Amino acid sequence: MDSGVVSLRRQGSAAGVSEAAVEGVTWQTVRGLAEMDSHGCSNGLRDEEIDAVAMAVTAVVVNTMGDKESSSRDMLTRLQQQRPLLQSVAEAPDCAATCEAVVQLCVAVTSGIFPRQTPRWWIKRRTGRTWEDLRLRDDATDEYFRQKLRMSTAMFNHIVAACAAYMEKKVTHYRMPLPVEQLIAFALYRWASGETYESGTSAFGIGRATGLQAVHDVTSALMQAYPDAIKWPMGRRRAQILRAFREKGSPNCFGAIDCTHIYIDKPAGAPSENYYDPKQKFSVQAQVVVDLDLRILDVHVGYPGTVHDVRVLHNSQLFRRAESGELFDATPENLPHGVVTRGYLLGDNGYPVACPWIVSPYGGIDQGADEERFDMRQKVARGCVERAFGLLKCMWRLFLHTHKTNLETLPQQFVVVCTLHNILLDAGIDFDENLLWEVDANGVRRRVDLGIVGNGAGGRGRCTNVEGELLRDALRDRLALM
Known part of the structure; x- marks a missing residue:
């Protein structure tokens, strides 16, 4: 007592x-x-x-x-x-x-006569289902949202408000009425956790068929609500990108380009040899262009894993727009040897100067001092694309590991997570670097596999395009004069 x-x-x-x-x-x-x-x-x-x-x-x-x-x-x-x-x-x-x-x-x-205080949770609370935990409103909710949905409650509410008009048209198609918040939260949870539909739907108290439909509807709603989240830079944003790359030794550079593999289960009804990539996994190719702020400027996804990066490029909308002169329209930059450029991208050895607007490294072992310096600076600037893949795929882990998917909807889902990637960057997201590491079956801590497969030539990358070779040599000599 x-x-x-x-x-x-x-x-x-x-x-x-x-x-x-x-x-x-x-x-x-x-x-x-x-x-x-x-x-x-x-x-x-x-x-x-x-x-x-x-x-x-x-x-x-x-x-x-x-x-x-x-x-x-x-x-x-x-x-x-x-x-x-x-x-x-x-x-x-x-x-x-x-x-x-x-x-x-x-x-x-x-009844509120006595003053009350928001309850504080000193232990991790669980009600049995993820959705029920997300619905709670206390001081632990925001951290729980970041853990499960990769965003704050405020950001989630913003996305719900943006998608509400598009989702309300779809809700009537479900067998039982469900809150729009619950459907959007499930789709985000599916992409963030990488869990199977069976496990994810159980955590949200919905059926598997409802989960499949929810992901489809939320994907469509996000693409309609944020049509300009992924776009080629214009105006002030373009000037900022060009200035940032100039400081890295690449004047008039718009971004870096590369491909990543999205690992999937063996596609049903499709020739398996088409999707069997160089790492002996079934995968789909995703081509992405990013700037130094890791913002995604262009994305093209859907080609089987066996397809070479150059072929993916030639079949993309990016290639057609670039060839028509629609993309690279910066103020002309005068380089040594009379070379003038209005813009280009940085690529790895998977792009052996296949076009005049992609600058790849020299590569090989017989390099002069100027070429070695150029390759080093080019690699540092091009590193933004690998960091972007790390941020993107570690945040949305469904696209990090092998998973069962519908090849008809996979491209749209990947575009949507790229959209979310840009939205969260604009919101000032804090990325946890620990997500880049994992523990394998033997208990060894290692960096995660980002699915970046180098399928270029192992030796010195000789040019297949005269204009591309002249541009690379001019950039090399300009860097030597600095």
């Missing part, structure tokens, strides 16, 4: 109420009610029982007074205002008056 009183007094002190106030109002009121009730019936409470009831009720009062802005005098006044409410219960004729007094006090607490 003594230890309980000490604990109670500590709680009262932490809440900003003096011991005298707590004991002088709440304790005396409740104990007086209990004594009054015990003297009025044959089955009265013993003194230690009365003390226990008074202690419990006082603890409820103290723990609900978390308003730091209110003074102790204000809190004492609120307690005094509750004495008539408690004393009126004492007129009850039976021995349940004390219990009813406790109930009345709890009703007063829940």
Whole structure:
């Protein structure tokens, strides 16, 4: 009993109420009610029982007074205002008056008469399902959202508001009405966790067919809600990109290009040899262009894993737009040997200068000092594309590991996570570098496989395009003069 009183007094002190106030109002009121009730019936409470009831009720009062802005005098006044409410219960004729007094006090607490504080969770709470945990609103919710959906609650609410108009048209097609928030949260959880549909739908309390439909509908809604999240830079943004690459030794460079493999299960009904990539895995190619801020400027996905990077490039909309002169229209840059460029991309040895607007490294072992310096600077600048793949695929882990998928919807889903990638970058996302590492089956910690397969020539990359060779040599000599 003594230890309980000490604990109670500590709680009262932490809440900003003096011991005298707590004991002088709440304790005396409740104990007086209990004594009054015990003297009025044959089955009265013993003194230690009365003390226990008074202690419990006082603890409820103290723990609900978390308003730091209110003074102790204000809190004492609120307690005094509750004495008539408690004393009126004492007129009850039976021995349940004390219990009813406790109930009345709890009703007063829940009605907002006493100041309350947002509950703090010092242990990880679980209700049994991910969706039920996401619906809770306490100080742990935001961190839980970041863990499960890769974004804050505010960012999630923003996405829900943007997609609501598109999703509400689809909700009527489900067998039972479901909140738009739940459908969007499930799709984000599916992409972020990489879990199977069976496991993910169970965590959200929906059926597998509903989960499949939700991912399809949310994908469509996000593409309609954010049509310009992935676009070629224009205006001020383009000027910033060009200036950043110039500082890296690549004037008039718009970005870096590369391909990554999305590992999938063996496609049903498709020739398996088409999807069997150089790493002996079934995969689909995704071509991405990024800038130094890791923002995605262009994405093209869907070709089987056996297809060479150059072929993916030639069949992309990026190639057609570049060849028509639509993309590279910066102010002309004069380089050595009379070479003039209005823009280009940096690529690896998978692009052996296949076109005049992709600059690849020289490669090989017989390099001069200028070529070695150029390759080093080019590799440093081009490193942004690998970092972007690391951020993108480690955040949305469905596209990091092998998974079962529908090849008809996979390209759209990957474009959507690229859209989310840009949205979260604009929101100032904090990326956890630990996501780039994993522990293998042997317990060894290693960097994750980002699916970047170098399928270029192993030796020195000789040019197949005269203009591309001249541009690379001119950039090399310009760098040597700096």
